[in-house]
Amino acid sequence: MITVLLLDLDGVLRLWDPALNSSVEKAYGLPEGALAAAAAASERFELALTGALDDRAWRDSLTEDIVRAHGEGCRNAVEEWMTPPGSVDTDVLEVVRRARSSMRVMLLTNATTRLVDDLDALGLTDEVDGAVSSADLGLAKPDPDVFSLMALRHQLMFSEIAYVDPSATNIAVAEILGIRSHHYADAEGLGEFVDGLVEPAVRI
16 A cells, blocks of 8 residues: 655756756856756765765855856856755645645655755745655665665655656666656646555545
């Protein structure tokens, strides 16, 4: 029996402004894609994602990388880019609220140590029953041990979990482990998946 709906955060419940990167880069005269490239290329990214490096320290290191590459005038670019917490997909939130009438809803997401602050800023702290990040676990998806550690931490069997993620790779890993999964595309599809989880319990 499914007792926990486990959601990825980004691309499901949280949305990012697609224009933010380019608007900040234009404001500071940075080349297109410079901010995302700096974050992804940094050798410290994996450390930040797995909690070995605090988010604040990671942001500061990215700032210094940008300043070295593009000048002192770009010092505030990273902060303006990374400070906004994104926005909530209200259609998905409605599905989450409906699901919580029948099961717990939790988040399992690759995130730095700022996740708690982001959830608070988004108003999601009380909208879910818990959140586990890669920074908490010391491992990032798609490592299968992420799912194992999460399940152990919350005393769950894989058969009790339904997992939702926009990443086909993460979904494939979850399915190999025997976790019932849904490759997220939109709120409507998520709603149908959730209905399929709760309907059998209603009929009993």
